[in-house]
Amino acid sequence: MNQILVIAWREITRLRKRFGGGASPVAVLLLMGAVGLSAFALRDTVSLGSGLYRVGVSGDVPAIEDSRFSVIELEADEGQALLDSKSIDVWIDGAKVISRPDDKSQYAVRALKQYMEKAELIRVGNSFAEEDAFPLRVGINYLNPYQPPAENQTGGEAVAPVTKPEEVIIPSLTPPPAPFTQVLVALIYILPITFISIFFTSSFMDEKVNRRLTILLSAPITPFQIILGKMLPYAVFSLATTALIAVLTKGDVLLALAIFAPTTLFIFAIYLMVPLFYRTFKDTTFIAMLVTTLTTAYLVFPAMFTNVNDLAYISPLALAVKMYRDEPFGWREYLFPSVPMSAIFGFAMFAGTRLLNEEFLMGYKPITRKAADAIYLMMAHAHPYLSVPLWSLLVIPIVYLTQVVFLAFATNLPVGLIVGAVLIASAFIEEVVKSVGIVVLAERKVVTKFRDILLLSALSALGFLVGEKLLLLISITMVSQASVSGALFGSGLLLLIPLVAHFIFTAIVSLLATKAKFPYALALTLGTIVHFIYNWKVLGGGL
Amino acid sequence: MSPFWAVVKKELTSVIRDRTIVISLLIQLFIASFSSALLLGMLSLYDSDTIMRFSGAGIKIGVVGESQLSEFVRQRGLTVVPFDSLEEAEAVFFQNGVSAIFVVPEGISDTAQIKLYLPDNEAVSSIIRMVVQEPLKQFENYLREQNGIEVRYEDLKGKPSTSFEFIYSVLLPMLMFFPAFVSGSMSVDSLTEEVENNTLQTLLSAPLSLNAMISAKITSSVIIAILQCMAWLSLLRLNGIAFENTGWILLLALIVAGITSTAAVLGAVLLKDRERSQFIYSLSLLAATAISTLLNASPITTLSRLAVGDAYTGGWNVALFAVVLAALYLVLWKTSRRLAG
Numbered sequence: 001m002n003q004i005l006v007i008a009w010r011e012i013t014r015l016r017k018r019f020g021g022g023a024s025p026v027a028v029l030l031l032m033g034a035v036g037l038s039a040f041a042l043r044d045t046v047s048l049g050s051g052l053y054r055v056g057v058s059g060d061v062p063a064i065e066d067s068r069f070s071v072i073e074l075e076a077d078e079g080q081a082l083l084d085s086k087s088i089d090v091w092i093d094g095a096k097v098i099s100r101p102d103d104k105s106q107y108a109v110r111a112l113k114q115y116m117e118k119a120e121l122i123r124v125g126n127s128f129a130e131e132d133a134f135p136l137r138v139g140i141n142y143l144n145p146y147q148p149p150a151e152n153q154t155g156g157e158a159v160a161p162v163t164k165p166e167e168v169i170i171p172s173l174t175p176p177p178a179p180f181t182q183v184l185v186a187l188i189y190i191l192p193i194t195f196i197s198i199f200f201t202s203s204f205m206d207e208k209v210n211r212r213l214t215i216l217l218s219a220p221i222t223p224f225q226i227i228l229g230k231m232l233p234y235a236v237f238s239l240a241t242t243a244l245i246a247v248l249t250k251g252d253v254l255l256a257l258a259i260f261a262p263t264t265l266f267i268f269a270i271y272l273m274v275p276l277f278y279r280t281f282k283d284t285t286f287i288a289m290l291v292t293t294l295t296t297a298y299l300v301f302p303a304m305f306t307n308v309n310d311l312a313y314i315s316p317l318a319l320a321v322k323m324y325r326d327e328p329f330g331w332r333e334y335l336f337p338s339v340p341m342s343a344i345f346g347f348a349m350f351a352g353t354r355l356l357n358e359e360f361l362m363g364y365k366p367i368t369r370k371a372a373d374a375i376y377l378m379m380a381h382a383h384p385y386l387s388v389p390l391w392s393l394l395v396i397p398i399v400y401l402t403q404v405v406f407l408a409f410a411t412n413l414p415v416g417l418i419v420g421a422v423l424i425a426s427a428f429i430e431e432v433v434k435s436v437g438i439v440v441l442a443e444r445k446v447v448t449k450f451r452d453i454l455l456l457s458a459l460s461a462l463g464f465l466v467g468e469k470l471l472l473l474i475s476i477t478m479v480s481q482a483s484v485s486g487a488l489f490g491s492g493l494l495l496l497i498p499l500v501a502h503f504i505f506t507a508i509v510s511l512l513a514t515k516a517k518f519p520y521a522l523a524l525t526l527g528t529i530v531h532f533i534y535n536w537k538v539l540g541g542g543l
Numbered sequence: 544m545s546p547f548w549a550v551v552k553k554e555l556t557s558v559i560r561d562r563t564i565v566i567s568l569l570i571q572l573f574i575a576s577f578s579s580a581l582l583l584g585m586l587s588l589y590d591s592d593t594i595m596r597f598s599g600a601g602i603k604i605g606v607v608g609e610s611q612l613s614e615f616v617r618q619r620g621l622t623v624v625p626f627d628s629l630e631e632a633e634a635v636f637f638q639n640g641v642s643a644i645f646v647v648p649e650g651i652s653d654t655a656q657i658k659l660y661l662p663d664n665e666a667v668s669s670i671i672r673m674v675v676q677e678p679l680k681q682f683e684n685y686l687r688e689q690n691g692i693e694v695r696y697e698d699l700k701g702k703p704s705t706s707f708e709f710i711y712s713v714l715l716p717m718l719m720f721f722p723a724f725v726s727g728s729m730s731v732d733s734l735t736e737e738v739e740n741n742t743l744q745t746l747l748s749a750p751l752s753l754n755a756m757i758s759a760k761i762t763s764s765v766i767i768a769i770l771q772c773m774a775w776l777s778l779l780r781l782n783g784i785a786f787e788n789t790g791w792i793l794l795l796a797l798i799v800a801g802i803t804s805t806a807a808v809l810g811a812v813l814l815k816d817r818e819r820s821q822f823i824y825s826l827s828l829l830a831a832t833a834i835s836t837l838l839n840a841s842p843i844t845t846l847s848r849l850a851v852g853d854a855y856t857g858g859w860n861v862a863l864f865a866v867v868l869a870a871l872y873l874v875l876w877k878t879s880r881r882l883a884g
Binding site: 018019027028031032034035049050051052054068070085086087088095097099103104106107108109110111112113116117120124128132133134135136137138139140141142143144145162163164166168170171172195198199202205206209279280281282283284285286287289290293294297301367 | 562577658691703707739833
């Protein structure tokens with residue numbers, strides 16, 4: 001513990017030296033001030049479609065204050081001419097709105113409608129008594145659609161009991177629920193964490209450039225202590241900013257910390273990989289960008305569907321959205337996103353301790369070779385019969401994350417191709433994961449015999465299947481609370497067929513790559529094709 | 544070949560050899576497709592027009608009691624099933640005959656309370672609440688009129704504008720300016736790597752001034768940025784997205800890439816290490832975006848306006864950014880000596 005604190009303190013000193021003295025702290029403060037002030041000034045005005053429409057107004061028209069519109073005052077007689085020459089998109093003459101039939105003008109009218117509805121509400125609300133201005137109340141009640149009330153004795157039908165207390169709304173003041181703005185608020189939590197990780201990454205890069213890492217590694221401390229020590233100051237700082245944001249946005253501080261702590265760990269886990277794999281500075285920039293994009297997408301995309309689909313809980317932001325709406329959520333909902341993220345953190349810490357050695361860090365090799373080295377280093381310390389299935393089991397959360405990303409890519413394709421493309425991509429990534437360990441071990445001559453490779457393929461398939469089914473089980477029971485374990489594990493045959501299938505595909509790839517000396521990419525392609533055909537048949541036949 | 548172009552060529556080949564530029568291209572493709580998918584998803588879930596287009600007439604709403612509301616619901620394109628009592632309506636509701644039930648009391652006058660019965664299933668009930676929002680608002684306006692309150696501009700229609708706004712104010716600027724952002728980062732990396740690995744002195748022993756060397760680095764990142772922009776523009780064209788002023792758009796993208804690279808290199812010259820330079824660069828970019836929006840001279844808005852063919856936007860607006868670039872470059876020219884010292 002003491003050593004960890006020493007390294008943490010050294011890290012703080014390093015940062016203080018970097019940013020202490022000279023102009024840089026002033027510059028940082030000035031820039032942050034500028035960003036903060038502008039964000040404050042712009043908080044209501046920036047919207048989708050900023051500056052797109054030109055509106056001409058003449059006569060008595062309420063002021064239009066919306067960043068989408070540029071307003072031009074004109075005389076009543078020039079309006080039509082300007083509209084016809086497409087200099088303006090809409091002409092508002094008093095209470096009349098005149099537009100052209102073309103698309104752009106019609107878009108402008110719709111945008112104007114959205115704005116005017118709000119503006120008129122404010123005007124009506126301010127100038128009339130509340131009862132007159134908002135004359136409609138709607139009491140919303142919920143009925144359980146699956147439980148019709150029992151017919152009563154006399155044969156007449158009773159009014160069914162409602163499931164929740166009545167909720168009374170005023171339609172024009174109560175927009176239907178959409179989590180968009182709350183998702184944006186929740187996104188604010190992620191931003192500082194990704195910024196802080198620049199420093200975390202740089203810390204390792206510094207050591208590497210200055211060759212101080214060699215000295216550090218020869219000291220009587222473990223790589224685990226080094227990583228933890230370097231991470232500590234940044235992790236504390238991240239949690240502090242999370243608490244600060246929660247205070248500023250009037251959220252529940254403890255709840256926000258609980259929600260975002262696994263997310264912080266997850267982001268650090270991924271940024272830990274960047275300095276381990278980079279070769280030039282440009283690599284770092286690109287890898288860091290990739291990481292930021294993918295994690296943001298992974299976090300934001302599911303949260304958009306909060307309250308629409310239960311799978312939204314893949315992302316912890318969905319919990320934050322719930323928090324801002326004062327809606328309760330239970331342990332299941334909390335653990336569903338947090339467990340995989342913490343698991344990835346654990347995996348990254350393990351990888352980090354294995355890879356933090358001079359030979360691996362300093363080597364300049366193609367990125368694929370570096371990845372192979374990394375996998376070898378992670379597996380080499382245990383017996384292959386243990387490390388291969390464990391590897392297949394532990395990387396499942398990463399496979400799953402990658403498949404979500406593929407799905408986003410695929411939505412670009414024509415509808416007919418989406419399913420096929422996703423199936424091919426998923427088959428490919430699964431085959432990579434299952435076979436890569438075996439191929440790397442065979443390459444290093446750890447396993448050589450035909451029989452061994454077959455056995456390892458079977459173990460790898462088993463590990464993968466167990467991991468896959470566990471994840472499925474956890475996700476389904478956590479979300480729907482239904483007891484589906486019977487359906488998943490009840491019939492032995494149902495599990496045996498995919499196990500055999502996984503085994504066959506992995507064996508094909510491994511044997512082709514190691515014994516037949518096919519290039520790995522070719523072996524993978526062949527395995528993927530067979531896997532895809534199997535998946536396609538299963539889907540088509542409804543097995 | 545002059546030493547200047549030799550450095551440009553060396554930078555470009557190193558980018559191609561490292562292959563990590565592919566990551567940057569993938570990111571852009573990913574963000575573009577992802578945000579489009581997001582928008583599509585959002586629209587189909589949260590936009591009542593889109594919901595109506597796909598499943599409008601299939602949604603049946605039971606209404607108990609006569610009122611103007613039935614007419615508004617029907618105008619929205621939903622199917623109205625009238626009932627005499629709530630009991631009857633509920634019987635049909637439980638047989639999946641109607642998805643929701645309105646109960647409007649007789650002789651509705653000033654402050655009316657109507658009831659809406661929804662299935663206790665968040666996915667279905669939120670869709671229904673979205674599609675009945677418009678008829679409810681119309682009914683509210685109708686009641687306001689009964690109270691003698693006139694609401695202006697209530698009959699506006701138009702066409703759903705979200706996709707249009709998204710493409711021209713988010714997607715296109717993103718694809719044109721993200722390469723510029725990347726090229727700034729690349730310039731920082733390229734220069735600080737020479738400094739931190741002590742290869743700068745070697746490079747300067749070539750027959751090339753410090754300013755020429757720095758300019759060559761900036762030029763190569765701008766070339767990479769503009770090539771990406773051209774690729775994105777053709778890809779958008781292929782997808783049937785029309786835009787005007789292509790020449791000005793490309794010039795603007797080029798100038799902005801120049802501005803970001805020059806600013807990034809300026810930071811690197813002053814700070815000399817990657818960590819601080821990248822951090823300050825990202826912060827300044829955020830600040831510059833915010834301030835330019837505040838001053839109503841944002842390159843994003845200019846680009847959107849050029850693309851939709853705004854009558855009041857043209858070469859002069861682009862020239863404004865050229866002035867900024869020239870000024871920044873002059874500052875860099877004067878301060879670059881600090882790097883050698």
